[in-house]
Amino acid sequence: MLSADRRVILQLEGVSKVYGSGELAVTALREATFRVYGGEIVAVMGPSGSGKTTLLTIAGALLRPTKGRVTICGVDVTAMNESHLAAIRRERIGFVYQSFNLLEALTALENVRVVLQNNRTNGKAPALERARDILEVFGLGHRINSLPKKMSDGEKQRVAIARALAKDPELILADEPTANLDAKRGHEVMDLLRQKALELRKAVVVVSHDNRIREFAQRIVWLEDGRLHEDSATPLV
Ligand SMILES: Nc1ncnc2c1ncn2[C@@H]1O[C@H](COP(=O)(O)OP(=O)(O)OP(=O)(O)O)[C@@H](O)[C@H]1O
Ligand SMILES: [Mg+2]
Incomplete structure (x- = not known):
């Protein structure tokens, strides 16, 4: 199997997050420090409320930490303005979500193509062709003209993963990607994500409270009450 390379794709240094203030303040993350390298699949596990989604949302530059620093592909995003963050x-x-987040009015093909418009295509094929190709790779060649409501949940999540990979990002962030799938579909989807991510040398962070996610990750990070620790010997769930 290919091992991780030396490119640090994601780095969190002493990241804390407090929601609200005063008596209502909730500390969701406490001084979290961690790195993810290219070609590496990391599972972040921990019980409900331990801070997994908060960590992933901060890692995805969708939420600012209260304290600490976040670096994505060598760029410090901590104090970046919104338009730069969007870029x-x-x-x-x-991004891959539990609920797939596909646009219901668009076909599978359009759902993938939409993220390729106004986006660098790295000198590769035009958006439509690229979208079709990646759906083929994900075994959805026969589904390109289907609307989400006509697809199974497993198919929908494969479209969502195809969409996440289509623009060739360095980092894939997945929040409970198998939570709405039965065991078999969940396994298939994770297997595919893992296979493609390794092949394309992506850095992947998968957040889950599901123990089965362990088998797909090269490294497990635990979260407990906002505290992060890398100790695969400590099963919490
Ligand atoms: N927007 C918010 N405002 C206030 N508190 C929040 C907010 N989002 C999360 N929290 C709190 O922060 C803590 C961590 O929440 P988070 O959603 O990160 O946990 P999680 O590990 O993803 O849980 P789950 O497994 O249930 O998805 C929890 O105590 C939660 O109630
Ligand atoms: Mg969550």
Whole structure:
């Protein structure tokens, strides 16, 4: 198997997040420090409320930390303005969500193509062709003209993963990608994500409270009450 390379794709240094203030303040992350390298799949595990989504949302430059520093592909995004952050998200990060987040009025092909418009295509084929190719790779060649409501949940999540990878981002962030899938579909989807991510040398962070996610990751990071620790010997769930 290919191993991780030396490119640091994501770096969190002493990141804390406090929601609200005063008596209502909730500390969701406490001084979290971690790195993800290119070609590496990291699972972030921990019980409900431990801060997994908060961590991923900060890593995706969708939420600012209260304290600490976030670097994506060598760029410090901590104090970046919103338009620069939007560009980083668009060009560097592919997001995969529990609920797929496909546009219901668009076909599978259009759902993927939409993220390729106004986006660098790295000198590769035009958007439509690229969208079709990646859907083929994900075994959805026969589904390109289907609307999400006509697809199974497993197919929908494969479209969502194809969409995340289509723009060729360095970093893939997935929040509970198998939570709405049965065991078999969940396994298939994770297997595909893992295979493609390794092949394309992507850095992947998958957040889940599901123990089965472990088998797809090269490294496990645990979160407990906002504290991060890399100790695969400590099962929390
Ligand atoms: N927008 C918010 N405002 C206030 N508190 C929040 C907000 N979002 C999350 N929290 C709190 O922060 C803590 C961490 O939440 P987070 O969603 O990151 O946990 P999680 O590990 O993703 O949980 P789950 O497994 O249930 O998805 C929880 O105590 C939660 O209630
Ligand atoms: Mg969550």
